[in-house]
Amino acid sequence: MSRKLGALALALGILVGAMELKTLVTAHSKTAVILANGVSPVPKLPPSSSN
Amino acid sequence: MGAGVCFVTCSVLRASFLKYFFLNLYVIFALFADLLRQFVLRYYGLQSPEYIYAYYYTDCLLTIALFVAVISLASHVFAELNLARYVRFVAVLLLLGTAGFTYAVVVQSTERLATKFAAELSQNLYFVGLVLTYLLWGAVLKLHETRTRLVQMVLSLGLYFSAYAGSYALLNLAPNSEIVQYLGPILGCFLPISWALTIMRNSEEARLTPARLVAVPR
Numbered sequence A: 001m002s003r004k005l006g007a008l009a010l011a012l013g014i015l016v017g018a019m020e021l022k023t024l025v026t027a028h029s030k031t032a033v034i035l036a037n038g039v040s041p042v043p044k045l046p047p048s049s050s051n
Numbered sequence B: 001m002g003a004g005v006c007f008v009t010c011s012v013l014r015a016s017f018l019k020y021f022f023l024n025l026y027v028i029f030a031l032f033a034d035l036l037r038q039f040v041l042r043y044y045g046l047q048s049p050e051y052i053y054a055y056y057y058t059d060c061l062l063t064i065a066l067f068v069a070v071i072s073l074a075s076h077v078f079a080e081l082n083l084a085r086y087v088r089f090v091a092v093l094l095l096l097g098t099a100g101f102t103y104a105v106v107v108q109s110t111e112r113l114a115t116k117f118a119a120e121l122s123q124n125l126y127f128v129g130l131v132l133t134y135l136l137w138g139a140v141l142k143l144h145e146t147r148t149r150l151v152q153m154v155l156s157l158g159l160y161f162s163a164y165a166g167s168y169a170l171l172n173l174a175p176n177s178e179i180v181q182y183l184g185p186i187l188g189c190f191l192p193i194s195w196a197l198t199i200m201r202n203s204e205e206a207r208l209t210p211a212r213l214v215a216v217p218r
Helices: A002-027 B001-015 B021-042 B049-082 B084-106 B113-142 B146-171 B179-186 B189-199
Strands: none
Touching: A002 B084, A002 B113, A002 B146, A002 B179, B001 B084, B001 B189, B021 B049, B049 B084, B049 B113, B084 B113, B084 B189, B113 B146, B146 B179, B146 B189, B179 B189
């Protein structure tokens, strides 16, 4: 039980850390998102009207 | 593409395909995704909705496959401690947590919800993979992991994620530079090449001491 709680805490810690890191990296950027797969050219996502 | 074929071929020839099944699966997915993207790009063009859908959905699938590949490496590292079950539990929690968080952020956008969700999930999972890889490298050092293939594959992943973060920083510094825009596709070849070299040059029994890779203050 304690191991499962530990795993849950670890997962939450990793998730929070990753999202903090993402906010830190992308907060002041004007460029496209980071996409890390393949060799094809990255298309720009059209801006949505509500955002 | 050649590097991916080389990695899968080497894995099959050196009887490591099943041992590193999820790494092979990621590379096979990447090959098919690139074929599909090139096909759609040729027929519809770069900024066409068809290419945007094809690109972001395949990217989301590939990032999930890469996440599973990182988790499979973590399972190898923690297998001797009988913690593989908990690694899988953490992986499922992370995947569900990231998907839930992404949905909560994206649901406010009413337009193109699915495409934006795919792009955001891919990006969020990229950061989760980055953090996981660094934690895994810490575990490799702490547990004195000596399997050369495993150590080099984790190092390759760390370099790959870090290089992408570096290229993103460069893209922000010089968004109009053409060289920077080609860095992403060039880096896309790095992972299959480094994994193929690892499989070709080292046998499963090869051992090294990762502690030697770290500068220890005296």
